[in-house]
Amino acid sequence: MQIENPSPPSEGCIHCEVRGHVLLIGINRPAKRNGWTPAMFRQLAEAYTRLDDAPALRVGLLHAFGEHFTAGLDLPVIAEFMRTGRKVIPPGLVEPHDFGLPGYRRRSKPMVAAVKGICFTVGIELMLGADVVVAADNCRFAQMEVQRCIMPTGGATLRMAERAGLGNAMLHLLTSDEFDAAEAYRCHFVQKVVPAGQELDAAFRIAERIAAQAPQAVVATRLNVLKAIELGQAAAVADFIPVQQRLANSEDAAEGLRSFVEKRPAHFTGR
Template sequence: MDSSTNSPLITVERDGHVLLIGLNRPEKRNAADFRMITELATAYGELERDPELRAGFVFAHGEHFTAGLDLADVGPRIGPDGLDLVPGGGMNPWQVGGTQLSKPVVMAVQGTCLTLGIELILASDITVAADSTTFGQIEVSRGILPFGGATIRLPRAVGWGNAMRWILTGDQFDAAEAHRIGLVQEVVPHGTQYERGLELAQRVASQAPLAVQAALASARLAVREGDAAAEAGLQPALVKLAASEDSRIGMHAFLSRRPAEFVGR
């Protein structure tokens, strides 16, 4: 399933309202060559466009999440303006092109998780790590800088000192440290990360999708533009959601003490 074959380097499968997106180059420790990146961007575009999809779940086939960028394949493609990674209809999985995914993404990682793997975590919303996972933001050891968002998001996510400790040294760290600094939200025994991650993705997808997307958008607005911008949007968003069919379904479920089955309207 290497890039020399026609087999997909990203598997895409639907599980109800969740899109399962799998890194599928296990014989290369899921190192991301150019084709894998473009296939991943295409999958993210599908998640964004399809109204039936409410959440994404990103995982990896094999023992490792990703060994990072396949520099031998991708390096020569760096031109005067950088890298053009996103095909038509796709979306940058690292969301550093000015466009944000409107739906939440849950991730499950194991084994090796280097460079762009950490940056995928930072661009997602909830991450479960196997206790086997080893992380590394090692770009400075290769003569480049992290260009998938780590310099922007890691200091915000884990604090300046923690971020610089790992970005500037290129040292690797374990799952316990990733959990301590807040990079991942749960650490589970190796081999159970997929089931736990999918469970969380399905839990998110069972909630009112318009409300989930509005909450996500509000939180991201606060991060990108500050508290005042997010505060100004809270009441208008509440009014819009209160008029939705899902709001009525949620209220009926509360009163009848039955699970809600939301429709996304």
């Protein structure tokens, strides 16, 4: 698919484009291998907030311009924030890493990520914070914070063990080794591996497929899965009856029933 690629400012930017019900969120600083700056983090949070707040948007698709997803943090620019503990994202927005940072909103709508080339540090953490990840077969991954006396604080310490088990998580977190797309797939960090150049199209097809489902049911299902992981099975089960009752009384539930009886695809409105 072709996406407009505007020239970014020197500090980079996040470029958004709407395709149907999908919000394409593009990391745009290719001259610096999409190294992250405070401006980029702020704009990414604004894009995630836009996704959650716009009724017509149902799915986000995180991708990158240029040859690489990201080489990680622009460390000389970000280091002062680490030393002082200041936040790079203003409070009140949706925090893109999605692990419940105090003062920030959590995303409710699904996010698909398409990664390629170099995907280091914060790149891995952003894709682990997404719901479905498509990786190009030329990906090079590394969670290399310990090389610079930094602890990963974007979710890797939470999600690597959850996805891959303790030993695999420690292998990649503590050695800062570089690994490929096949290893990322083995560790369940990514869900699909496709030939380089096809990752965005493959990710968009998944996003469109999700967007075709009943939006309220998609959000409820996603949140229930996360509740089970984070708070336990009993907390998730407690939501079954009240959430199902709310969904069953929606206009989309009536449309789903009609489409079943009439043997046709459903046309959902999100109401």
